[in-house]
Amino acid sequence: MTHVAVVGAGAAGTMAALHLLRRKDSRALRLSLIDPETGTGPGVPYRTADPRHLLNVPAGKLSADVTVPLEFVKWLGNNGLPGAGPEDFVPRGLFGRYLSGEFEGARDDRVTRIHRRAVAVTRQGDGLSVALGNGDNVQADAVILAAGPNIPGTSWAPTWLRDSTVFVDDPWRPGALDDIPEGGDLLLVGTGLTMADMACTLRSPGRVVHAISRSGLLPRAHRPRPSSPVSAPTFTMDRGHVLERSVRYIQDVIAEGGDACAAVDALRPRAGVLWAGMTVDEHEQFLRKYRRLWDIHRHRMAPQTAARIDDDIADGALRIHRAELRDSAASGVGARVTLSTGQVLDVCRVINCTGPQYDITTGTDPLWSRLLASGLVRPGPLNLGLDTDPDGKLAPGDAPMWTLGPLRRGNLWETTAFVEIRAQAEGLAALIGS
Ligand SMILES: Cc1cc2nc3c(=O)[nH]c(=O)nc-3n(C[C@H](O)[C@H](O)[C@H](O)COP(=O)(O)OP(=O)(O)OC[C@H]3O[C@@H](n4cnc5c(N)ncnc54)[C@H](O)[C@@H]3O)c2cc1C
Structure with a gap:
């Protein structure tokens, strides 16, 4: 009997659990899912629960079971959206309900769902012990770490702001938006997909929503029909020239009348190979110079979200600034903020829309600091996440x-x-569950 402990029951942990449970040979499996x-x-x-927060992928691509491609579309049909089709962008909350339903359908006496925080993982003989926040321990033969991170960093925020009630440090924390006044202008820091969701949620008559970022660039919109096909990349992966060739490929596509989104889509299936083929210098250059450009073409807005954002920009309800936050102080309405452009704004809330913080060394969860200190795991390249082998086994590789x-x-x-x-969940289940 193999006991697998999965830490984190978001999409990643749940998909890993589902794949393990669905394997034909998994009767000799015990599973603890900890979150x-x-x-x-x-x-x-x-x-x-906000129906304006849409998936940024069409429903037809989101089946939990790749062998039943339209399973999620069918689920939508049976759960209040009978007209939903594979090309539709539907509320994210529905996808969460679908994943929960899939888990409940597969759950049986092999599964223990533990509603606790994991605070440490240590060696226990040939296996591992997961320490929980209440002092209990779960002994396991193998551990899958699937605990995010999806929490935004706050180190960019001035100290006064970070400590003040005007600041919403993580807009995805349940209840984080509850006490935002109906009126009063807002400052959203970040101009990516989280900003787009927040701008849709928080629009209100007479309110101006300001959004700032260094680039001032917004994610592109998904188009109802793809642009004309572009030729697939064929360049060679010469060490030290991978980034330059990738950038040139995108420039060539644009010069030939294609669009950057189509070029990024064509590169995407090779993204892991391209990333692995880059030197440290190239990684750093990518993060400094091209990351934002990659993200806005790669992670696009659902068409309905893009239309709302366009309307709000057109009528002045949403103002995008290419700027950083320089200073903040208390004011009658909440905060007086100074931007790097010199503009001063009076806003009732400042909302952190900078997106997930992937630097594993800066998080506040003791699980990560203890794991890193123990040497059982180490940070990934550039401190992004954790270092793994090509199968997802955590480096240095001597623990299961x-x-x-x-x-x-x-x-990746x-x-x-x-x-x-x-x-990845399917791959892990094949490795661990056999
Ligand atoms: C706002 C947003 C929108 C997105 N939209 C899309 C989309 O439309 N389409 C798409 O393909 N991708 C989207 N993504 C990408 C998304 O990251 C992944 O799809 C996926 O949700 C990641 O799942 P996860 O389980 O790794 O992380 P999470 O969803 O963050 O889940 C991690 C879980 O771990 C738990 N946890 C954390 N610490 C501990 C601990 N110490 N002990 C126990 N449990 C712990 C948390 O409670 C949480 O439930 C979106 C991401 C974000 C942030």
């Missing part, structure tokens, strides 16, 4: 521990989307 959340499946992105999803960012770069998580 303090009430739900199993939604994790951070898919627990939102694996990970998947956002925690593999340093090794493109590893946060559900479709990537699904493929």
Whole structure:
């Protein structure tokens, strides 16, 4: 009997659990799924109850079971959206409910769902022991770490702001938006997908929502129909020239009349190989110079979200600034903030929309600091997530521990989307469950 402890019951942990349970040879398996959340499946992105927060992938690509491609579309049809089709972008909360349902359907006496926080993992003979927040321990033969990270960093915020009630440090924390006044202007820090969701949620008559970022660039929109096909990349992976060739490929596509989104889509299946082929210098250059450009073309807004954002920009309700936050102080309405452009704004809240913080060395969860200090795991390249082998086994590799999803960012770069998580979960189940 193999006992697998999965830490984290968001999309990644739940998909790993589902794949393990569905294996034909998994009768000799015991599974503990550890996460303090009430739900199993939604994790951070898919627990939102706001119907304006849409998936940024069409429903037809999001089946939990890759052998039944339209399973999620069928689920939508049976759960209040009879007209939903594979091309539709539907509320993320529905996807969370679907994943929960899949887990509940597969759950049986092999599974223990533990609603606690894991605070440490240590060696125990040939296996591992997961320490829980209440002092209990779970002994396991193998551990899958699937605990995010999807929490945004706050080190950019001035001290006064960070300590003040005007600051919303993590807009995805349940209840984080509850006490935002109906009126009063807002400052959203970040201009990516989280900003787009927050701008949709918090728009209100007479309110101006300001959004700032260094680039001032917004994610592109998904188009109802793809642009004309572009030729697939064929360049060679010469050491030290991978980034330059990738950038040139995108420039060539644009010069030939294609669009950057199509070029990024064509590169994406090779993203892991390209990332692994880059030198440290190239990684650093990518993060400094091209990351934002990659992200806005790769992680696109659902068409409905993009239309709302366009409307709000057109009528002045949403103002995008290419700026950083320089200073903040208390004011009558909440905070007076000074931007690097010199502009001064009076806002009732400042909302952190900077997105997940992938630097594993800066998080506050003791699970990571203890694991790193113990040497059982080490940070991934550039401190992004944790270092793994190509199968997701955690380096240095002498403990039976694996990970998947956002925690593999340093090794793979493109590893946060559900479709990537699904493929990794299947691979892990084949390795651990056999
Ligand atoms: C706002 C947002 C929207 C997104 N939208 C999309 C989308 O539309 N399509 C798409 O493909 N991808 C999307 N993504 C990407 C997304 O990261 C992945 O799809 C996926 O949700 C990652 O799952 P996860 O389980 O690794 O992380 P999470 O969802 O963060 O789940 C981690 C879980 O671990 C638990 N946990 C944390 N610490 C501990 C601990 N110490 N002990 C026990 N449990 C712990 C948490 O409670 C949480 O439930 C989105 C991401 C974000 C942040």
